Amino acid sequence: MVGLAVCFAVMGAVSNAMGTAFQRKAASTVARGGGLRLLLALVRRPVWLAGIGGVTGAALFQALALVNGPMALVQPLFILELPFALLIAVPLMHRALPRAGWWAVAGVVGGLALLLVSAAPTGAKDQAAMVRWIPALALCLGAMATAVALARTGRSALFRAAVLAAAAAIGNALTAALLKSATGTLAASGLAAFLTAWQTYGFALTGIGALLLLENALQAGALAASQPALTIGDATVSLVLGVTLFDERIRVGWWLAPELIGAGLILWGVLRLTRVVPHLQQALTGGGRTAG
Numbered sequence: 001m002v003g004l005a006v007c008f009a010v011m012g013a014v015s016n017a018m019g020t021a022f023q024r025k026a027a028s029t030v031a032r033g034g035g036l037r038l039l040l041a042l043v044r045r046p047v048w049l050a051g052i053g054g055v056t057g058a059a060l061f062q063a064l065a066l067v068n069g070p071m072a073l074v075q076p077l078f079i080l081e082l083p084f085a086l087l088i089a090v091p092l093m094h095r096a097l098p099r100a101g102w103w104a105v106a107g108v109v110g111g112l113a114l115l116l117v118s119a120a121p122t123g124a125k126d127q128a129a130m131v132r133w134i135p136a137l138a139l140c141l142g143a144m145a146t147a148v149a150l151a152r153t154g155r156s157a158l159f160r161a162a163v164l165a166a167a168a169a170i171g172n173a174l175t176a177a178l179l180k181s182a183t184g185t186l187a188a189s190g191l192a193a194f195l196t197a198w199q200t201y202g203f204a205l206t207g208i209g210a211l212l213l214l215e216n217a218l219q220a221g222a223l224a225a226s227q228p229a230l231t232i233g234d235a236t237v238s239l240v241l242g243v244t245l246f247d248e249r250i251r252v253g254w255w256l257a258p259e260l261i262g263a264g265l266i267l268w269g270v271l272r273l274t275r276v277v278p279h280l281q282q283a284l285t286g287g288g289r290t291a292g
Contacts, residue, residue: 009061013077015061016078067183072243075242108273111262111263123249126184144170167217168217178200179207182200
């Protein structure tokens with residue numbers, strides 16, 4: 001079961017990397033603006049629709065992964081989206097990845113492996129009582145609303161990109177938690193129960209909200225500001241939700257040392273990738289203009 005979860009999660013990361021590359025290209029060609037106006041402009045672009053296809057495939061793989069394994073294992077594996085996106089986009093742009101970039105990719109992959117092996121997430125529950133859902137929903141939605149409010153204060157483009165990306169990361173993690181519960185209902189009780197479960201409509205709404213926040217984050221500023229918040233935020237909030245909602249467990253005690261080292265390597269690799277590869281933004285957007 002855990003092996004299947006890992007396999008589906010990695011396939012989801014690849015699909016998401018392809019979809020996100022197309023989305024970034026589309027977002028970079030839209031004039032400054034946000035909210036629903038941005039979404040309406042994007043749906044007219046075939047490249048954005050292709051990106052949605054990749055993201056949809058990633059959601060299906062994610063659902064299969066969450067059915068077969070704990071959220072605290074599945075969601076961190078989506079960190080692989082960034083190196084996959086880079087490895088996919090750079091050859092297509094007829095560019096070469098510098099040696100420092102390869103070291104950064106190795107840091108992300110190695111740090112993730114060290115973190116997950118050390119933490120050894122476990123847990124088989126896919127449902128949580130409403131007494132747990134209510135505070136989780138309130139805190140996540142409240143944090144997302146606060147980030148949006150901060151982004152509207154007219155501060156720097158980098159700040160807006162970072163806070164909107166953090167909000168998108170929280171939305172992605174909450175969507176994953178709702179998706180895990182909904183797909184668990186589908187597997188256990190069938191389609192009728194799935195269609196009547198509030199979590200089904202909850203993950204659809206939060207997923208759309210997270211997508212809209214992501215598009216605005218990508219348009220607001222440089223990838224160096226948005227990508228670390230997206231990558232680290234999703235994994236961190238997913239871990240917290242997995243533990244608090246579904247009673248998932250990770251190893252603590254002396255295992256915390258290698259876990260922190262692994263997390264540090266991931267953060268270093270992500271930050272390094274956004275700095276040592278001068279053409280990273282262009283490669284991931286298809287060479288289009290970056291709004292900001």
